[in-house]
Amino acid sequence: MAASNSVLGLYDTPDAGANAMDGLKSAGFALGTFDVLTGTPYPEGAFGEHVPQHRLFRFPFFGAMVGITLAILFTAGTQLAYPVVTGGKPILAVFAMLIIAYELTMLGAVIATVVGIIFESRLPNLNLGAYDARITEGYIGIVVECEDDKVEEARGVLQTAGALEIKTA
């Protein structure tokens, strides 16, 4: 069942944020139920956070396969449908087909990669939950997703770690 509450603690230094993450782990909050929000990419593991795994590298291969298939259908299909010999070239001129196939293969790979980036980033998700605009000014947000009965405990842990402000959504 999805968590119904989102609790955010706001910190002014990375150290304070890391302490809050440690506090949540010690209090028994499961990995994946709390996360760190920053306005800057910090080195991986700077907050002792769970390092996410992704499958982005599969996407370009899938896109490339779709692209090359469409390219072969386009080049072979159109030339066979209107088989006029021009410039003494064969109807299915491999060199010309390769150029279009190359472009459409790359196009498929790029589009699929971008779809993969958005999908793997868990976007779009227009409901931000508990959030504060100061996160993009250098503050560190520690957000906990929990049920009603755990809200007070989460607030307590975040407060103990020195949160400047706590928000619930």
Next chain:
Amino acid sequence: MQQRRILDEVAINHELLRGNLATPKWWLPTVLGLLVVVLFGFTLMGIMFNKGLGVTGLNRPVYWGLFITTFVFWVGISHAGIMISAILRLTQAEWRRPVTRAAELLTVFSLLTALFFPLIHAGRPWRIFYWITPFDFARGIFPNARSPLVWDPFAIGTYLTGSTLFLYVALLPDLGVLRDRTTGWKHSFYTVASLGWRGNPRQWRLQTVAGILLSALMLPIFVSVHSIVSWDFAVTPSVEGWHSTVFAPYFVVGAVHSGVSAVVTMMAVMRWLWGWDNYIRPEHFDALARLLIVVACAWLGFTFAELIFGVYSLEAPERALREMQMFQWPWNLLFIIFFLTAFAIPVPLWFFKRVRNNIAMMFWTSILVNIGMWLERFLIIVPGLSRKQPFVFTWDSYQVSPLEWGLLLWSFAWVMMLMLLFSKFFPLIPLFETKESQVFTTDVKIGRVNMPAVIRELD
């Protein structure tokens, strides 16, 4: 990185979003002025569609003139973005940070502009759809995939789509910053545009991987695009001076030369207009100038190879064409201007550190390069066609018409207007990259000096 400034995130947001959250006084009059030129250009296009291509200077046997020259020129400029952005990202060059977005943006808008020229050159642009899309099932007529004129739309379409997506993905974190600093309809717009970006470790990790993966995918496309544009000429056996195997790398390197120069021009303008002295620093111009010296020398090598293989064969038509290009009026004057502006003046100047660190000098030398590179394309296309070919029994000289000059002017105004419109709604320097640089850079004391050091993650 001796010129690095230590800035906090509030200051970075404030300075880099200056043009987005408030409107500078010069912005509206400049955009309106450019809009007048743009509308004038569209009027010229309308006149040409109405009257036909006879209003241009195109005539037998010169059927490709200023429009195709300008098409190749803008495709060349577009090579700046991916060259700078992708290669510098892949090599994790620290000085890339303020440069990447401007370069990617230049790619997108110059490609968009380049696309116009073959369309209007066709005289009846709507007929181009017959060439490239297989939709005429009723008559059973389909595109000829063996024609280089069909390869072009695929190459440019792929490059434009890929570059636009590349630009958008790198914009996501900055759209989140804009969402947090705006209210009302702007807030709603940025909320949707940022797709709900929050900045958690998963999103940052994907953003980093995306930069590298998309760079690796875009680089082969970047090489293929100008190669395919060069094959529009090189696979034509009947025009002396075009049918050359060296054309693909020659065009690619020439495109990088003009494109990187255009990035230098754009960065100087950005620094002057928005006062981003803390972000676009002389060290960035210095690095770009060093890169340009290498690229310009490679380009000179290809220019020489193209020329020497042409004349060394001792074929009379080829020698006659080269003689015409270099020694006959008015081509000789254009050739001298081309060589001086594309290489002989700027490159020796860039050897001096004082020039490389002087932004005004870099601005003017980069402009010179692009004057030269436009002339280079003109000198490849027009003289080759101007000579009498077999089976051509009537011919005339090519005089560029005022309408064609007007559309050349339109293209510059169009690109500048698009840039300024973009600058109103989106940051031109990536905020998150600038902030990341602050996090990952620290001063270390070595002996008696403090040196900035960049921390890099092992991956």
